[in-house]
Amino acid sequence: MQESNNRILVINPGSTSTKIGVFDNDISIFEKTIRHESEVINQFDNIIDQYEFRKNTILETLDNEGINISKLNAVCGRGGLLRPIEGGTYAVNDIMLEDLRSGYSGQHASNLGGIIAYEIATGLNIPSYIVDPVVVDELDPVARISGFSLIERKSIFHALNQKAVARRVSKDLGKRYEDLNLIVTHMGGGITVGAHKKGRVVDVNNGLHGDGPFSPERAGTVPAGDLVSLCYSGDFYREEVMKKLVGQGGLVGYLETNDAVKVEKMIENGDEKAKLVYSAMAYQVAKEIGAASAVLAGKVDAIILTGGLAYGKDFVKEISDKINWIADVIVQPGENELQALAEGALRVLRGEESEKQYPGNVKKKTKA
Ligand SMILES: Nc1ncnc2c1ncn2[C@@H]1O[C@H](COP(=O)(O)OP(=O)(O)OP(=O)(O)O)[C@@H](O)[C@H]1O
Ligand SMILES: CCCC(=O)O
Structure with a gap:
């Protein structure tokens, strides 16, 4: 039986660019790196202030490419400096949005990924996700001990x-x-x-x-x-x-x-x-x-x-x-982060993995 198509928009905001891609299942049909001039980006005091600008740039790019967003089945963004969580695909929820907006663990361009994914997806009534954000934390207890009792080691990496x-x-x-x-x-x-x-x-x-x-x-x-x-x-x-x-x-x-x-x-x-x-x-x-x-x-x-x-x-x-x-x-x-975002969302859409709920570990199966 032929698998139904899942069209996924993926968004990876970096400090000087926003990379986007559209995937049909795990096949990329469009990818683009939108570069942001430093004069433009430096106008904003905080990362979160770039939200409207980056979202509009993404939507304009898709429109110019003739990509109809009403055909999307999900939107997936790169997650940011959230609370420490285990690896996986997370549904964007209210607590996550609050933490991304306030910069719970600091400012990072990827904080915008989940927020933009949510806003685009909500308008279309489709799910939004983040996958393996930089705060993925699976450290063994022994690895947390820094040797200085006032400071604990943290897991922040290219998860x-x-x-x-x-x-x-x-x-x-x-x-x-x-x-x-x-x-x-x-x-x-x-x-x-x-x-x-x-x-x-x-x-x-x-x-x-x-x-x-x-x-x-x-x-x-x-x-x-x-x-x-x-x-x-x-x-x-x-x-x-x-x-x-x-x-x-x-x-x-x-x-x-x-x-x-x-x-x-x-x-x-x-x-x-x-x-x-x-x-x-x-x-x-x-x-x-x-x-x-x-x-x-x-x-x-x-x-x-x-x-x-x-x-x-x-x-x-x-x-x-x-x-x-x-x-x-x-x-x-190199890195293949757009593909990785699409694959993370796809594992959940196909029911191969359960979406995780932030910040806890309560799991919900979307499809059998
Ligand atoms: N052909 C090459 N030979 C050697 N170094 C290279 C080559 N191509 C890129 N690099 C180097 O790789 C570095 C950038 O790597 P990459 O693009 O993975 O980083 P980034 O995406 O900006 O940051 P991060 O990976 O930390 O999020 C730069 O120092 C760049 O000069
Ligand atoms: C180490 C976390 C990812 C990055 O380089 O910004």
Whole structure:
């Protein structure tokens, strides 16, 4: 019997762009990255103030492409900085909307994903979802202990891409994600290394707020005592220090660019500092992978390298040479977040998975 068609609009708002896609079941029929000029985006004081502008831009784009939204069956957005929740596909509900609007765990462009998905879907009387937001939290209790009793470690990472790539690789290996131990390393503007133990990310560095390897734009873990001294030196405002850690940290801080392709050119042209710093980033990533292998007690089925930096052949080689004794290294460059959003919504629409209710764990089956 032929499967009925589920047409899904997916929305992934990033800091400088909004990526959208329309899928018929898991087949993409339209994808577009709508870039937002910084002069336009900087007019807004807060992320939430961009809501009307981004929603209208999406609707105009679909209209210009001749895509009739009345044919949609669901809308799925990238979820944002919500309360910590386990991975999965969540129905957008009132508490979630409130948390996204107020920035419960902070400001992030993806906070707009669920809100816009809900508004478009409600007008059409169809369901709206978010899938694997950055706050997916499946940490083992032991991983929460930071060593400083006033601060608990948090799980903030590229959950959507990490989980999607982990599922894809598991399928390629002919196994279920829930039966494997994987180390998934997403290397983009931020870098996160997740220890996936039988389908749960039991440890991962907080890639947004200073933990783990440094990345193109972020400092990662820095020596705590020196950071405290710098904060109290009187030389910087709080926001300045935060910017130096996130946004202007990592490659940007050392080399004034977040573009690894440019850094590779600098190295080709004999820039020794660029070579050292780029190597240090690979070194720190490898160290974090080593730590994740200890979390999994050495029982690692594969190590996956993904994200934009995984296109860098020398960078990947430098990491692989240090860690390929642990397990096979599988390179999956780039990210496929639109596809992952569509697949997450589809699993629920097809009844393969239950939609989850935020923030609790009360599950409701939509279809038998
Ligand atoms: N061919 C390539 N070789 C080396 N590096 C590359 C290549 N293509 C992209 N990159 C680098 O990948 C990084 C961006 O990765 P990506 O696009 O995954 O990040 P993002 O989506 O902006 O951020 P995040 O993944 O953290 O959400 C940049 O430093 C970019 O220069
Ligand atoms: C680490 C969370 C996702 C991001 O890089 O913004």
